[in-house]
Amino acid sequence: MIGIIDYHLNNLRSVQKAFEKVGFPSFISDNPNELxxxxxxxxxxxxxxxxxxENLNVLGLKDVLDDHVSSGKPxxxxxxxxxxxxxxxxxxxxxxxxxxxxGEVKQFPSTVKVxxxxxxxxxxxxxxxxxxxxxxxxxxxxxxxxxVEPRENVTLTQTEYGFRFASIVEQGNIYGIQFxxxxxxxxxxxxxxxxxxx
Amino acid sequence: MIGGFxxxxxxxxxxxxxxxxxxxxxxxxxxxxxGRVVKGTNFVGLVDAGDPVQQAKxxxxxxADELIFLDITAxxxxxxxxxxxxxxxxxxxxxxxxxxxxxxxxxxMREMLRSGADKVSINTAAVKNPQLIIDGAERFxxxxxVVAIDAKKxxxxxxxxxxxxxxxxxxxxxxxxxxxxxxxxxGEIMLTSMDRDGTKDGYDLELLKKVCASVxxxxxxxxxxxxSSICTMHLPSPMLMRFxxxxxxxxxxxxxxxQKIF
Numbered sequence: 154m155i156g157i158i159d160y161h162l163n164n165l166r167s168v169q170k171a172f173e174k175v176g177f178p179s180f181i182s183d184n185p186n187e188l189x190x191x192x193x194x195x196x197x198x199x200x201x202x203x204x205x206x207e208n209l210n211v212l213g214l215k216d217v218l219d220d221h222v223s224s225g226k227p228x229x230x231x232x233x234x235x236x237x238x239x240x241x242x243x244x245x246x247x248x249x250x251x252x253x254x255x256g257e258v259k260q261f262p263s264t265v266k267v268x269x270x271x272x273x274x275x276x277x278x279x280x281x282x283x284x285x286x287x288x289x290x291x292x293x294x295x296x297x298x299x300x301v302e303p304r305e306n307v308t309l310t311q312t313e314y315g316f317r318f319a320s321i322v323e324q325g326n327i328y329g330i331q332f333x334x335x336x337x338x339x340x341x342x343x344x345x346x347x348x349x350x351x
Numbered sequence: 352m353i354g355g356f357x358x359x360x361x362x363x364x365x366x367x368x369x370x371x372x373x374x375x376x377x378x379x380x381x382x383x384x385x386g387r388v389v390k391g392t393n394f395v396g397l398v399d400a401g402d403p404v405q406q407a408k409x410x411x412x413x414x415a416d417e418l419i420f421l422d423i424t425a426x427x428x429x430x431x432x433x434x435x436x437x438x439x440x441x442x443x444x445x446x447x448x449x450x451x452x453x454x455x456x457x458x459x460m461r462e463m464l465r466s467g468a469d470k471v472s473i474n475t476a477a478v479k480n481p482q483l484i485i486d487g488a489e490r491f492x493x494x495x496x497v498v499a500i501d502a503k504k505x506x507x508x509x510x511x512x513x514x515x516x517x518x519x520x521x522x523x524x525x526x527x528x529x530x531x532x533x534x535x536x537x538g539e540i541m542l543t544s545m546d547r548d549g550t551k552d553g554y555d556l557e558l559l560k561k562v563c564a565s566v567x568x569x570x571x572x573x574x575x576x577x578x579s580s581i582c583t584m585h586l587p588s589p590m591l592m593r594f595x596x597x598x599x600x601x602x603x604x605x606x607x608x609x610q611k612i613f
Contacts, residue, residue, distance in 0.1 A: 338414070
C-alpha cells in the first residue's frame, strides 16, 4: 500500500485520487505508526520549506521517513516534497532539509516571472524505470518559486525556464518530481503508475 | 549538473525568447448558475449547458490544460452548491482548476482551496477592496490569485472595467487596473472583452495587446480571430484569456495540442 504523508499543509486528495485512477490504492495519514507500514511513501506538498520541516519534526514523521529510506523502500517527493529531500533550502531563510539527496534549494532569479506556473516540458537526461512510456518533451504542470540544484548526477529530466533546472531526480530508492503529476494529465498519471509499479 | 545563474544572465528586454518557455494554455471557462453550466452572449441570454462536473470531465479527457468555473449566481446562499461542485470536480479531473464568483474574503478563498480548487478568481471584490489581492497573495501565494477583468470599450483605445457581472460600470481604466492588480499580487489576469463575449467573433486583440504590453512580460499578439489560429497567438504567461467560449469549444470538435509560445 502507498502511504501519502499528511503534514498539515495542504489538500492531498488529488494525489490520492490520481493513484486511484491508475489502479493503486493509497491512504493519507499523519500517524507515524500507520505510515511505517507503507510499502511506498509519497511526500507531497505546497507551502513553505521551513514550516514543512517543522511539521514533519513535530508530527514525528521525519523519523518515519529516515527509517523508510534506510530500509530501501521507495519514497517519492512531489513539488515542495521533492525539495525537502535535499540538504538545505534558502526559502525565506536557511533551513536544513531531510538530506537524502545532496544539494540545495534556491530561488529563481528575478529575470523570470515567479512563480514558474503553467505547462512546461521535460527533457530526459537519464533514463529510468520511473520514466517508462514518458515521452521526451512531454508537457507537465508546474507551480513553484524555488528549484533544486543537486550536487551529484541524480537528474532524470530537466526543464528550461530561463535556464535548465532538475525537474525529476532519482537517487537509489528516492525519487523527486518538481511539478505536479496529479495535475499533469496523462504524463503525470504515467509517472505515478511507474512509481507505484517500482 | 544543473546550470547556475552565472551563465544565464538574461536581458529581459532583449531575450524574452529564452525566458518565455511556458506553453500556451487552452482553458475552457464555464459559467455556472445555481449549480448548472450556462451559456450566454454578451453576458446575457443564458441557456442551460449541462452539469459542471460532467463538463469538467469532458474537457479534461479532451486535453484542456486547465478549467475555470465562474459562479455567476454568486450569492452567499449558493455557496454550498459551488463548494460541492468544486469538491466533485477535484475528484474527477487531473488538471488544475480555478473557481470564481462571490469570493469576497480570504476565508472564502480558503474554503474553495480546501475543497480542491487550485486557484481562486476575484473580480468585483478586488475592485471594491484591492487589499483582498494583497491578503490573498500573502496567505495562499500569488499562484492562487487570479483577478478577472471584464472590460468594455468606451471610446477609441479606451476600455473601462465593469463589475457585478458586467452590470456596473466603474471609473477604472482596464489597462491601468491590469497593471495595478499585477503589482498588488495577482498571479494571473483573466481578461474578458464584454463586447466580444460569446459572439464567436474572436478576441478583442487591440485590448489584449494593450493589456499584454502593460503587464510584466511583454508580448505581441499575432494571428487573426479564427479559433484555429489561437495556437499561433503570442500570450504572456500571466495572461489567461477566456480562450474559447463554451459553445465554440464543443463545436470546434478538435483536440488540442499544447504548443510553446515560441
